Amino acid sequence: MVFNFTAFTYIVALIGDAFLIFFAIFHVIAFDELKTDYKNPIDQCNSLNPLVLPEYLLHVFLNLLFLVCGEWFSLCINIPLIAYHVWRYKNRPVMSGPGLYDPTTVLKTDTLSRNMREGWIKLAVYLISFFYYIYGMVYSLIST
């Protein structure tokens, strides 16, 4: 049992993933609030938009770590999500600030439900990868 860089990577990934899970939960809650009229879309977008880039960057950062330590499988399961993030951010509405959500369109039923779905799916992905990271961490600690 050696505490090597791989194990360190997984530990960081676990912590980071916990944050990502929080982001996803927050995302879901925020859109649910929108749906049920608890929040004004402008306020809601103002609170959501600043979180988008940090989430993406954190996710990319974790994968960079995987890349560095050669954890190819972990990297692979995350690549689709990275690609999605890149695509998503490239196609964001015209905005001067960072972020994805435009208060004028965010309440369209299509957009709303898509965002909701995205939140749930991401939450699931993060949760699954969280458990996988635990496994990876333990495995890397044991195997070496």
Place this chain on the structure above:
Amino acid sequence: MSAYNANIVPPPMAAPPPNGNQFNGQSAPTVAPPPMQYQQQQQQPVQQKLPLQQQQYQQPPPPISGYQQPGVAAPTVGNLPPPPLQFNSNVINKFLPPVTTTAAPPGPGPNGLPPHLRPTPTQNGPPSMINGSNGAHSSANSSRTASPGLMTTAPKPPPPTNVANLTSNLQNLNLQPTNGISGPPPTTQQQQQQQQQLVHKDYRGVAVGAVGNNPPQLDTSGANSLISASGLTAQVPLPNHMASPFSATNKLISSAPLNSSSARVFGNAAPVAKPPQSSGQKILYGVQATPDQQQHQQQQQLQQQNQQNNNLQRPPQAAAPPPTAAAAPTGASQAWQPTQLMRPPVPGVPTMQPLQQAQAPPPLAKPPLAGGPLPPQQQQPGYPYGQAYAQQTALPPPPTLQPPPPTGGVFGVQQPNQAPLQYQTQPPPPPVQQPYGASNPAAAASPMQFAPMNVTQQGFSQLWGQDTIDLMQNRHVLSPATLQTPKIVLHNQFQESINCSPNIMRCTLTKIPESNSLLQKSRLPLGIVIHPFRDVNSLPVIQCINIVRCRLCRTYINPFVYFVDSKMWKCNLCYRVNELPEDFQFDPATKTYGDVTRRPEVRSSTIEFIAPSEYMLRPPQPAMYLFLFDVSIIAQQSGYLETACAVLSRHLDEMPGDARTQVGFICYDSFVHFYSMADGLNQPHEMTLLDIDDPFLPRPDSLLVNLKECKELVKDLLKQLPKRFAHTHDPGSALGAALQVAFKLMQASGGRITVFQSCLPNKGPGALEPREDPNNRSSKDVAHLNPATDFYKRYALECSGYQIACDLFLMNQQYSDMATISGISKHSGGCVHHFPLYQKSKPHMVDSFRMCFKRYLTRKIGFEAVMRIRCTRGLQVHTFHGNFFVRSTDLLSLPNVNPDAGFGMQISYEESLSDVKTICFQAALLYTNSEGERRIRVHTVCLPVTASLPEVMHSADTEAIIGLLSKMAVDRSIASNLSDARDAFINATIDVFNAFKIAQNLPSGQSGQLIAPRSLALMPMYILAMLKHPAFRVGTSTRLDDRVYAMDCMKTLPLDQLMKYVYPELYKIDALIYHARNSNVSSNQQEDEDDDDEPLPDLPRLQLSAEHLDSRSIFLMDCGNLIMLYVGLNVPVDVLESVLGIGSTAELADYVYGLPSVATAENDVLKRFILRLNYDKPYGPLVQIIRDTSLAKGMFIERLTDDRSESSLSYYEFLQHIRAQVK
């Protein structure tokens, strides 16, 4: 079937061919006479609605010589063909000003108000009255009609007077509850009635049998169709034995066309039946003066054609009246007189003759019985002329022809109302549609003697508005029948009569599919288009302490709620049972207690509440107006400022607002200039803000000043402003900075910011770069439809939070990036006006701007508004279209609302609706009016739910669908790209026709036909027009700003204006001119039916194709914000002189604007016609006169969207394309 034709195609302009009756009668004797009676009665309701017409019939017959001598042509005035029957007059009228109503209808099309609806201002009152004691009568009657068995026991004709009164009562009750004015008919008429009644009785017996044979077809779709088609049903069952006697009479009568009393009974139409001489005169318009035999055959053919056409065509000659129709006294007489009385050719049209003749089918060449499709060319393309003519030259009918409208009412009344009830109560299973398939055009085309069953079915299908049209066969689909707004048929008469006016709220489907899967099968979009703040007259306004609303969903109480008992009501949206407050039992009108149903809330589906204080977040704001003028060098060159200031100065007093009204002005070029009009000053002070990157207010007060107190200063300023910047050379335009200070200025109170921009903002915050590539204007890929920056959008959102709306007048000389700038209006509930290439040297632009700006200043305005759309549980609003900010899923924030703003909403399903019979949409607009009163305007529309796919398809409202599709397409082109949107249009059309094919169980595969329900017959035409519209066209050079503006219009125009914008109305105004000439002679005969002077003839709308143009006529195209008069090359000099005051077309310059004033009846009648077209428009549009050889002709030709252009398909080609795609 032809009977059906006459009816459905409302006779108004249809001027059914004179000869049709006769021939029909002979060719298919079985079907002849009894139906006439029936028909007549059916039409009664219509008649009744048309006081105008009644009078016509009562007029003494013109001298017979009249029509033999062309010179005497005058007396026609009275003979307006009846307007299209099918309007919900009650509802519509409610919203029309009683006075001007007559002038109102923009056109003969169903969109406009048919004249018959107008003269009943009393309807503004509570329509709900029906429920009163009279209700019993109607229900009794209804039950009678509903069950065929009872028909045979129809009451003996009571003494004539009674009958008359009773029937008129009934009619009043059922059709026009409030319009009870019609007096008892003259005694002769009563006799007539009596006789008719008798006949009826017999006939009904027959009819019953026939009805029994056919399983009732579904669809209770429309009272319209009922009324119009009822004649058909009657016709269907006619046995031969019945027919023969009458046919005999017919002949008799026809040989002696003038009216004997006997002729009255059976053959009011007799004269119609036999107009050989007249037909000879009519040659021009397509009926050849052939020997009778030939005529017969031709007529038959034409009839068949008509059948095929499913009544969508009203060819003058071929409008072959249904055989049975011959006898229908009212309908027939209306329809036919004109032809009878045909004048010799009027100078304008004679050229048509050869054409028409050529097109009339050869006498012997009958189309195959089974409905072998006629080649399109054979379809009397010339009908418009004929119609026009018929109208012009029609003489007042001989007195004997007048069936007193109220007579025969028993049947007429009952039928239309009852039949739907009958079937509604026992909704037919979808399979019933099966036989229906048979009633497709092929079947329809089969001659009637052939297939009585088919005829029956067809009759039924029409009766319930389920007739179909083969579009490939009917290129001329634009007719009153297809144009009419589909009526909403509810189970409850009372509710039908008070449903929300289609002008205010319209659903794309007048029957809601019960589930999402059914909706998907129909491939139709579900949504509503709404014009919530429309100017309406006689809007019930009530003030009460507590407004009754559902405690769960906050729905306002409305006519469609269910009263459990006198203390409880059940919400029709969420089904919660609520308590009624005590004071709700008090009727403010009569000041009595007791009946809840008399409350205005329950009697009107459009109502306005004066809101108590709990509806205010803050004290109602005063009216605040801030004007931002661009004074850069480009703006000065365009010279708009002069006009704007002049108009503003003139209309300062008329701007809505109370004593607290405040105004302010800011000018901006590279810097921002403020004008302080503080108290002690004797002239305004200018302050210039140089630091535009960090703008601030130079002083806290006096920039917005009270209008009343400082009027002199304001006027002074407005006088000085144009001079002040006349010699500026500043090319900059710091729009962003100016907006920011404007925001700071208005922040405290909210209000309206009006921005005049004439170039690309290029200084300070929000500066933009030119994006458009002028060489790329006709390319397929249109880029830059999206804003370049979100600066303006964010600004608008900020504004909307502070109840500030920004309106934009863009008067640009060059590309100004409207896509970006218009963001300030789009998201703040403002409006956008665009005057491309505005130059003060172009007087027409100046005029146009002046009118628009005047309307803008003086129209009503609602401040700090919100609008909420509620729908019945199971539905939800999916997407909103329009200018607003969506603040929550069903709440629109509208800092300002104006009467010219329209909105659209797509509706989606949350759950199935299979357990409900009706659904409702309620739009509630809460706003502060200019007097500082908080008000709530509530519109409720109620729609039936159906489980049958064909019913859904047949109940579609094409115009609303087009309105919604256009909004969706704009979204699509912005979110994706233009070609996607164009494809979506075409796919939507194909899908719909595919779906209909499936719904009808038509064989799949290519069939050479393109079957459309009547309700959707115009869809391909409109879609094609849409594809050629500046908003969506490709291949034609279109400036980006123009395109973006057109798209903005698609999103925000109210439906009636949008339809004119997409598919302009084209009229041939010859009929008007001859009408005017004739009315000079016969004006004394013309009773003042209308509110002003004599009524204008209803001109038929023409499809937008050059095939309708001819060089001897003048055409008028109403594009909404522009009216074009197209003057043919060979218009007779006398017409030119009297209408335009010119001696020859050569005197017209290339660009002529404004209708010259000439003191002639023709000029006057044209003006009145234009006035009528303009009635519903926000402001009178510019009139442009285009001579045939003028440079401006391109503008006119460009709008003929049915024709082929170098980059787009013609209508027929488009149809073929669609057909090829429909599997």
